[in-house]
Amino acid sequence: MYFGGRKQTRAIEYVVTESGCHECVSHQPKSKEYPIIAIKQKLIKIHRFVWEKHHGIIPDGMFICHTCDNKRCINIEHLFLGTPRDNWEDMFEKNRHKFHKFTESERAKIPYRKGQAISWSKLSDEAVKEIRNTPKIYGSGIALARKYNVSQSAISAARTKRKWKHVE
């Protein structure tokens, strides 16, 4: 599993899906696991970070679960405090000495960009076609993202047919 070793903290960004999930796109965007943020090589799962930002420190031995079962979701409305649920959570807790508990002031320093309310459905079929027909040269993803006012992940999802599979 890739935990990332970058020293700089990136802002947490997400897109709003049709089911109302806030899918994190800024961290491990290709992984289906929980997005994790690394700060000074200390790690925290972003959904736990988000929960703590709203409700304070997670009590020892408790977990933050998803009502939507979408591990990439960081929508506070979809998160709830629960007891151990699955092995992965369990494993994570057993190794928690490797993980960092953030203090209030540390958390305050992490930029958390609230959703630009970009939905995957924002792109029209026409736009998706144009995106797929645009040569994949350096900078073209950024240009397309600006043009359609979506994230670069949305552009890449369109290109790779990860999304909008129905568009020919």
Ligand SMILES: [Zn+2]
């Ligand atoms: Zn969700």
